[in-house]
Amino acid sequence: MTDALLSVRDLVVEFPKRKTRLTALDQVSFDIRPGEILGMVGESGAGKSLTGAAIIGLLEPPGHIASGEIWLGDQRIDQLPYEQLRRLRGKRIAMIFQDPLTSLNPILTIADQLVETIQTHLPLNDKAARARAIQLLDEVGIPAAEKRIDDYPHQFSGGMRQRVVIALALAGEPELIIADEPTTALDVSVQAQIIDVLKRMCHEHGTAVMLVTHDMGVIAEACDRVAVMYAGRIAEIGDVRQIVKHPQHPYTQGLMGSIPSITQQVDRLVQIPGSMPRLDAIPSGCAFNPRCNQRLPRCTQDRPDLITTDQGHVACWLYEGATP
């Protein structure tokens, strides 16, 4: 575990509601190693974005971390005071949001936003910061960066804006980037470009990435490891190849099967009945049990812990007894 850059331990995020508290993240644990790209998949509402927000400390009140620990290297960061956390953000952990159209401040130029970010984290004078900004834009593949740096966000197309966003995230040379669905708002064709940029930057800078998405294609293409989330819990974590080829958790299996394939023609897709439970109605035991076609009696009562199997980690009673 010592080699992990980010280590999340039993993270619980709660939203106080009328009478109860909603547990949006329930005992989430995972690690990211330096330079590694960890994918986070799961259906809408599974808690992917919340995990990212919790790590960088941007949970929106009344949401809060109820228990658990988040370690960045040797530093525990889930209880840092605001100012320390702020210094961390952008410098050690950066975040990219889904919508490039709304992520940039519309009334500041790209230069304004980049230079400010750079100077917040690096001791550079205006000129040097600007040079660095141009270099960053260059790196993420903005043509004629020098000319376009003084443009406003609305003068860029969607794909270009997402590149700017990536440049901004990279400005403080962070060790970890949390990318929350960086390509969902973009076209398939542009998607591939952005994923490429992201991958390249990580390799070049040795940055670790937590890539949140619900697109298995993106996961398969970009990630080293994948965590599958279901109803605020991690259902399975493992090597991307393992998960794609040999999913263990029945949910993952269903998920993989429900994606139409272009290589084979099937008449009916594999279909998981029902839908993910709402946070206020998570069934006892395994959250997936009402939809599971391999349900065991105990699934309805006892919650499975994440156990280690030879192919990764899975939270499912089917694999109980597998070697830890």
Place this chain on the structure above:
Amino acid sequence: MSLSVRQEYPDMKQPLLQVQNLSCHFDVSKPWLNRVIESEPQRFLTAVDQVSFSVNQGETFALVGESGSGKSTIAKLIVDLIHPSSGEIRFDGKILRETRGEAFKTLRRRIQMIFQDPFASLNPRWRVGDIIAEPIHAFGLATSQAQVTRTVEELLDKVGLAGRDRHKYPHEFSGGQRQRIAIARALSAQPDFLVCDEPTSALDVSVQAQILNLMRDLQDEFGLTYLFISHDLSVVKHMADRIGVLYLGSMVEDAPSEQLFSQPAHPYTRMLLDAIPDHEMSGRRRKPVTGEIPSPINPPSGCTFHPRCEYADTLCKEQRPAVVTHNDSQVACWAVEQARIPVKGLQSV
């Protein structure tokens, strides 16, 4: 009214929908005064440009293309939500826009649509039962309230919901369930033809699978014909019998599904196919896509795809390619026509 009884069509291969040279321009000019002062001409956005295709009874025709390529516009043109600038749309041999009275009402009833956003396509203030019953009332398909209720319950049952759900409001349902309600509403008009504009793109894959399966079941049961719009090629491949590829409002290729995937002719089709993420990790290399889709207001000259095309030459820049038919497919590409791109089976033309 009973749902299971359907008019039978004598020839299943009869084209139910024929679209010919359909074009749609939107006036995106600046206000008149600005134009005068800045001496700018009036500007039009060509959303759909000379598109022709036909859909056979009982088949699924899919339209694919990048965002802004005109898919939704075609869908709206077909269901008569907007009016074409030129070209004609024939449904069952009749032109919707030229029919009047009862015939118009009947035609209108026979073409229904399922929208992309299941959250916006249901009126949040209406109960599900009333939503589904709206077409029944509007088209006068029931004679009594009891009949309406029965039909609504039957429909809910058909799409995998419970009859008592009709008392609930849309917000009490998940996205997938709402899309089922939307489908039930479309079905309540007893249509023959369903235009489905990205019906699953707002849904999670597991729910998408449910909806796609449901749509297939309904097609089998009712003999429905689909115009299926999606940007997800793998979904399209799963659903469609025939696929049309749109680029900047023009149809660049129109081919049977298998053929399109196995022998893509147009460079754009190839590019799209190459860009499909390999989620199965079959080891297929994904080719990076070059460039971005140009503005439809000022489309490139000649073949609109030429700036992004590796096969483009001067002819492509200057002249718009004609549509070439081969086998069962049509392609609009100079390079294909001039055989600069090797396409299996095309040489025979």
Place this chain on the structure above:
Amino acid sequence: QTLRWASAGDSLTFDPHSQNHGQTHAVAHQIYNPLIYLDLDSEMQPGLATSWEVTDNPNVWEFKLREGVTFHDGSPFTAEDVVFSFQRAQHPNSDMRTLISSVVEVRAVDPLTVHIETNGPTPLLPNNLTNLFIMSKAWAEANNVTTPQDYSAGEENFAVRNANGTGPFRLVSRDPDVRTEMVRNDEYWGKEQFPMEISRVVLTPIQSAATRAAAMLSGEIDFLQDVPVQDINRLSGSNNITMLSGPENRTIFFGMDQGREELRTSNIKGKNPFADKRVREAMNIAINRQAIQQVVMRGQSVPAGMIAPSFVNGYTAELDTVPATDVNRAKALLTEAGYPDGFNVTLTCTNDRYVNDEAICQAVTGMLGQVGINVRLDARANSIHFAELQQGELDFYILGWAVPPLDSHYVFDFLLETKTPDTGAWNFTGWSNAEFDSLSRALPTETDLTERNAKIARAWEIVQDEIVYLPVHHQVLNWAVRQDIDFAVQSQNQPMLKYLKFK
């Protein structure tokens, strides 16, 4: 010593002959002098004239002028200026012309003597001259203001905002409705005669009653002219303020249109209830004047039985007795008159002219309601009220009347004589009585004072008997001054600041 003076309304113009308007005259008195003026006790005092008497020709009055008087611009005052001023005041633009309508000619006999010839014997001519100010002929000619400002046409001339008088103060600056500043005229002819302690006067009109009271209370004002009656207690309770009060030359009363066939605003059709004296009497005894005095006026009024205040020639305490309020008798009278269920009528009232005018009307509305007369109250600004009144469009209205000449004839002439183009200018009651008319018309030329007073008494008898108007009360004048000021009210509501002394 600066005096900060506030009033409800402002002077309308400094052109002394343009408007016959109380506050306009009140301000003008500080700057201009008439030949004769009324002092704090409403006694006629020599102003620019030192003496006046009828000459042998009963139609000609002789005025001796004061010697050594100069205008503010230094030019001397002569008989020519008097002749000029009278001519000016007779111009059609002048509002003062009716007061001297009897004047045929004004002649300068010598620089300090003028003769005024009237179209008949006019014993009360001096009474009409107390607000007739004398301008400098030379100055008027130099500034092209030889004719008065045509007020209704909106004309403005040099004299409107500039003044050159002979009075105790000279005008420094003038911002209509906002602020008027005057300084002491050290060349004033009466410099030695009067205290003349104020060196500067700043006049500010304050419309809102509450603000007026507040300004006085907060010490921003030294002298407040129109004290709201409800604030008298509060003001007099303040250590820094002295209240001055005295009878005012103004009586408030109600008029009823008795002449019409049918009232405009009544449910009674085909006849006019007001035409029946019993109805008028019923109304007269339905009004509880004491209650109005005590509650609405807070004691600051004198319940009235006649429409002339005590200092007017012809006034008697007997005539002024207030009828006892008797609701039952009023009801009986109405029944007798054929209105057992009463009737409807609209009372039209000002809300910005007289002290608590609207409240008085409301109170009367209630009182008449109690005897069955269902009154609808319509209160509005005085300009509209008077415009409609003068068009003869009102059935039942409020009016207040002052008698500057201090003689009953003024009341008769305006309010009671039969309405003709020349008489009864403000008689909108439709009341007409031949005997009364002949009595009244004989008055101006009646030189025998005993005979004259007898006629006046007889005329009043008729009026009182007929209950032509319903008098309510005589107003009491209240001024508030800073505690260290020694001053007294003047019944015309014209503060003569030259009399003001500081303790």
Place this chain on the structure above:
Amino acid sequence: MTDQTTPSTPPTNDGLVRRILDSDLFYDFSRRPIIILSAILTLVIILAAALAPWIAPHTPFDPSTLNLMDGFTPPMQPNAFTGNLYWMGTDSQGRDIFSAILYGARISLLVGFAAVAFAAILGITLGLIAGYKGGWVDTLIMRIADVQLSFPAILVALLIFGITKSLIPSEMQEQAAIYVLILSIGLSDWVQYARTVRSSTLAEKNKEYVQAARLFGVSSIRILARHILPNVMGPVLVIGTIGLALAIILESTLSFLGVGVPATQPSLGTLIRVGNEFLFSGEWWITLFPGITLLILALSVNLLGDWLRDALNPRLR
């Protein structure tokens, strides 16, 4: 377009109470004592005003029932002349302040509600049409709105007053006053509704449920009335509530300026205006009690409106 033959039944409202009690709105409501208090106070004032003829001890609008000698009776002290006791005192005419407040609130509320209703109906209708039809209809309506907007409420009201004053014969002015108030306040306020409804309509009309309805050949009017209208009412409710408070205040301001209802039938504003003259002279109760009533009413309604706005704003949840 052919209209449908069978009218569809409106959604039944069974279980409405249950739904309300279940709703987030109600939950939020039930947790805010101040809001509950505001609601109760508003309700009490409205009820008291509505029931004024039955609960008021006197009829202040009938001058013949007043005894002038009762004038200026201080609260809870017997009148010096008549010995009558009024727990809120009396005004210059001997009117019982408490009754006058009830009747006055009646007028204020009547004017407020009617003005809001008038403004809302006008604004909603025009907003719906502008938003749905678009094009020159939209431009025209919104330009008119702009012109209207450049005249603040008070000015519009004063103007209409000035005009009607000279147009209406004076004997009718009194009865007309209240309608003039309603008209002028309503006219000065519709723009807000129109703008809000228009922008909501613009958003709603492009939503797919509207397109779906068009597919069934539902007529524009029906789409507007049955589909769009219910969905744009949320913000209207908020504006309406706050507008009610504003209308009540505006009414009192106009009455204060002397252009409102006549003093014989005083609204809260007229009561305050009249009482204002007696503030320095020590008869504080004449203006204080109506003033407090007005403040409580406007404040409660404002608080409710404020809360409603936050509660209905999904982004604040």
Place this chain on the structure above:
Amino acid sequence: MIAMLIRRLIQAVIVMLVVAFISFSLFQFVGDPINNMVGQEASQQDRAELRERLGLNDPIPIQFFRFVGNAVKGEFGISYRMARPVSEVIAERLPATLELALVSGVLAISLGIALGVYTALRRDGWLSHFIMSSSLIGVSLPTFLIGILLIYVFSVELQWLPSFGRGETVQITENWSTGLLTVSGWKSLILPAITLGLFQLTLLMRLVRAEMLEVLRTDYIKFARARGIKQRSIHFRHALKNTLLPVITIAGLQLGSIIAFAIITETVFQWPGVGLLFINAIRFVDIPFMSAYLLLIALVFVVINLIVDLLYFAVDPRLRVVKRSAGR
């Protein structure tokens, strides 16, 4: 930009014409102007002559154009009430109103923005709650009551500040006298300015707060936080500017309505401005003054709106660079 300006100008002209038409209609339909001009005694023939002389027998459109022509020249006729040319009266009183409006406007805008930002940033602080609650009281109390209360407390009881008028004024030009150059002028200004500005202040404050909260929830602010940008910069560089954009419009409108609302304040404080004149004009049905005032207010609004639009243009890059991006 130019096109926008022209369009705005055309719109402004149309608005002014509409208002002019309303004003003109006042003359036409509200009472016979002749009646207001001549005395009771004027004969039928005098009236007819005057009609002819004033051109009241001309066709309505011609009269309207003459009215507009005169209005452009600043001639509105003679006030019925004051018997002086309306334009002159207005010119004399306008400085007082403008000064009052300006000071309250500045007060409302500066304090409104400051408090709005404060309460948005310290959303849950007790001070914010206090400010928000008292602001509600502020909008629930009619302006005139506030004025009266202020007079009662500060003039009558404490005797700190004058209760009425403008205090000493200094004549700057022939028509412009200012109270801003004297101590008593400023003292007199305080209470009316507060009374007048309070409502707009609370309105602006609530608007700024709501707008700011909205902006603080946007993605770009979240993204800025995620980049570790300093709190100060996020609040005042990133959020505030975006907040103020929509506020400009409202602030502009508010400034306009301040002038209109001055009517009440001027009545309460006997402030010698045009508002006080207007309320009297209404009471006296002084049509020439009413119509001139109407046009004046419309003009003020139109001008403010124009300025606001230009300001918008200067501040919002999305508008400024329209041309460049369209040219791509």
